Amino acid sequence: MSRTDEFLDAATKVLGPRGLMTDAETMSPWLTDWRGRFTGQALALASPASTAQVAALVKLCRSHGIAIVPQGGNSGMSGGATPDKSGTAIILSLRQMNSIRRFDSDAGEITCDAGVILQTLHETAEAQHLRFPLTLGGKGSATIGGLISTNAGGTQVLRHGSMRAQVMGLEAVMADGSVFDALIPLKKDNRGFDLKQLLIGSEGTLGIVTAATLRLIPALADRAVLWAGLDSIRDARKLLLHAQRFAGDALEGFEVIPHDSLRAVLAQSAQARPPLAAKHEWHALIELAADASSVDALPALSQSLLESAFEAGLVEDATLAASDTQAEAFWTLRDEIGPAERGLGPAVQHDISVPVADMAEFVTATVPKVEAAFPGTRAIAFGHLGDGNVHFHVRAPSDEEPRNWEHGKGKAISRFVHDEVTAWGGSISAEHGIGQLKRDELARLGDPVHLQILRQVKRALDPDGLLNPGKLIPADDGRAHALAPGARTQ
Template sequence: MKNDEFLACLSECVGERHVLTRSDDMAPFLTDWRGRYTGSAHAVVRPADTAQVSAVVRLCHERGVGVVPQGGNTGLCGGATPRPGENVIVLSLNRLNGIRRIDPVDNTLVAEAGCTLAQIQQAAAGVDRLFPMSLASEGSCQIGGNIATNAGGVHVVRYGNMRQQVLGLEVVLPDGTVWNGLRTLLKDNTGYDLKQLFIGAEGTLGVITAAALRLASRPRQRVVAWFAVTDPVAALSLLAAARERLGERVSAFELIGRNALDVVLKHIPGARAPLEGGADWSVLLEVADVAQETPLDTVLESVAAAAFEAGWVVDAVIAASLAQCEALWALRENISEAQRIEGVSIKHDVSLPVSAIPAFLAAAEKTLTDAFPWVRIVAFGHMGDGNLHYNISAADAASNAALVAQTEVVNRCVHDLVASYDGSISAEHGIGQLKREEIVRYKSGVELDLMRAIKHALDPRDVMNPGKVLPEA
C-alpha cells in the first residue's frame, strides 16, 4: 500500500483538513489520558457523520488497515490508543456531536457518539428529564466511548450501568456496512438483541455512531452526606440501613479510604476535609426523590442517628446547600486526578459481591503488606454496586519505582483474591490493552472461544481496534 495514495483516499472521504498527519496534530490522539500508552498511526481521521465513518471504515477494510475508534480519550486501560508500529488509523468521533432528537413523552434521547456526557445531561435537563449516568470525566468523555466500555459511574446503584441506559444503536460494521438499530422501544422481542454485542466491546466489533438512550424523571430533592465510619463492615451496615429506610432513593453510596481523601487534600487546590479528625474510612451518600412530600433530609437524619447509636458512624455532615453538595462530591471525583498528579500507581478496577467487600479489603491489605511492607493502598469506589478502585503505590519515588516494577506480582495478589470471591477484574474501565492477557487467567476457555467466534464472524480481517480486549489465541 502506498501511504500517500491511501491518505489521499481518506481525504476524499472526510476532506483533507480532517486527515491529520503532522506529528504535533496527531500527538493528543496517540497517548492515553494517564500517559501510560503511546502508539502510532498513519493518520487521525475526523469524519463528520455516519456516512463518512462508513466510507473510512470501508476503505480501511479493503486495504487491510486497522481502525482504532476514539471518543474523548479518557479511558484508563488504553482501549482507545493505538499500539506502536501498527498499520492503523485513529478514527476520532469528535465531530459526530449532534443531539438528533429528544422525546420527553417517551423519555428517550438519540445522540451521536461524539456528544459529551455533560452535553447529553444538559439536553435531558432542558426538557426536565435526567440522564442518570455520571462520571468524573463527564465534561470530556463521549457517549460512544461510554457505551463501548459499558461505563458505570456513581449512580449505578440506582439506575444501572450504561447497558441499562441504551435502547438502540447505530453502528458501522467492520466492512463499512451501517446497521441502524436506533429503535426506542422498551419491548422488542424479535430475535437476538444485537446492540448488546457492541456495548462493552470497546470498538472491536464496530464503530458506534449514535445511540438511543433512556431518560428518567428528574429528582426534585437531593441530599448529600459524608459519614466517618468505623470500618468497611460498618459502611455495609450503613448501606443496609439506608436502603431499608430509603429504598431506591439511595442513588449513590461511595466508600472512600483515608489515603484516597489525603491525596485529594494534598493535590487539588481548594479541597477541604469535610470533617475534623482523620477517619480511616468514609462514606459519601446521596439520596434523591422525584416527589417532594417527605423531606429527604429529615429521613436521612434519622438514618444517621440510628447509625450513631449502633456505633457504625463516628461523625457526619449533611450538605446544607448545593455548593456544599458539590464540594463533597468534588472530594470523591478528584481522586483519580489527584493520583495522576501524584504519579504512577498500580490500578485495579474490580467488582465483588457487595457483602464480600469488607473481607476482600482485609485480605488484600494483609497479602500486600506482607509482600511489600511500604505499600500505600488507595481504595475507594462504588460500594453500593460492588465496584472498588483499588490502587497501589508507595510514598517515595524510589520505593514506588520498585513497586511498579512488581506490577505483575501485585496484580496477581489482587486479582486472585477477587476471583476467589467470584468477582471480576474489570468492573467499569474495560480491558483495552491493560488487561488483555490478564483475562486468560480469569475467563474460561469456553468464554474466550465464544468471544473469538463472535469477533471472527463480524470482523474476520481483524480491522476493528486490533490488539485490544481479546488475547492472542
C-alpha cells in the same frame, strides 16, 4: 502509486480533504492516551461527518486490509483508543459527528451522534428539565460512542446502572461496512437475542458505534448528603443494607473512605475540613436524591435515616450536610482522594470489583495480605461500596525510585491484586475496560470458556481482525483451539 497511497487517495474522496489528515502535527495529540501510558503511530486521522461516510470508509479499509482504531474523546483509561506502533492503522475519530438527531422530552429520549460530548448531553437534557443519569470525571471530553463502547460507569451506577442501562437504541457500522440500525427505542422487542448488547462494552472490536438513543429521567429536584464515621468497613456494609431498605430508590450513592485517605486529603488542602470531630477508621458518604415526584418526602427521609442509623448503633457519628455548599464539600473530600494519594508517592491503582456482598470482607482480608507480601507498601481501598467496585491503590515504600518501581515491583503487585480479586470471583476491570492495558491479564486470568466465546464472536463479526486490533480480545494461544469447534475430531 503505492497501495497505501491508493487507499489514502480513495479515502480522501470519501471524506473530503479536511476529513483525512496525515500530517504529524494534527495527528500527534491523538496518538497518545490521556494518561500517557501508550503511544502509537497511524497512517491517517479520519474524521467522517456522517454514518454513510463511516460505512464507505470501513468498506474501503476492508478492501485494502487497513486496520481501524475508533476514537471518541481519547479519554479512556485503558489505552483502548490508541493505535499500536506499526503505523499501519487509521484512527477513525467520531468527534465530527456531534449532532443531536432527535430529542423527545415528553418520552425522555434523545438520539445523539456518537461524537456528542457527555457534558453537552447533560446541558441539553437540563435545558428541558431532564437529566442524563450518568456522569464521570472526563465528562468534558468523553463522547457517547466511547461511553457506550466501554460501558462506562461513574458515581451514579448504584441507582441508575452503567451506560448499558441508558441505551435504548443503537446504530453501528459493522466490519463489512453494513449499518446495523437499531436506533428506534422499543421497550419490548424479542426478535432474537439483543444485538445492541453485544456492541455495548465491545471497545470497537465488533463494530463502530455511530449513534445511540438514550434515556433521560426527570431532573434532580433536591438531594441530601450524609457523612458517617464508622469503626470498620464491615459496619459500612451494614449501614448500606440499612440505607437500601430505608431509602429504597432514593439512595443514589454510597462511597466508603478509610481514615488514611481522608487524612491525606485534609493534609494537602487548606480549605478541606473534616465533617466529623473525632477520628473514625472508616467513613461513608451517602447521597439520597429526589425528583419532583419525591422531593417533598426527602428532608424527613434523610433525617430519619440518620436517626435510625444512630438508634440501631450502625454509626459512631454522622452528620447531614446543612447546605448544598456543604454537600459539595463532602463530595470534594471523596473526589480529592486520588490526587492526594498521588501526592504521597508512586502507587499502582486497580479498578476492580467483587460481589457487592463481599466487598467489605475482601478489603478486610486483602489489604493486610498485600502489605505483608510486599513489605513497606501501603494498600488503600476506597470507593463505590454500593457497586462492589473498589479502587485499590498500593503505594510504594518511600525509598523507591518511582519509574523503576512501577514497571518492576508495581507490576508484580498488580498481578498479586488481580490474583486475589479473581480468587474472590471478582473482575479485574470493574469499569475501565480492558483495552491494551489489561489484555494480557485477561488472557492470564480469564475463564477459558469466556475467552473462547469472546474470540468466536470476534472472528464471526470481524473475520479479518481489522477493528481495533490488539485491544480487549486476548490473542489465541492455542489452548482455546483445543476446545474450539473447528479443531475437534469426531
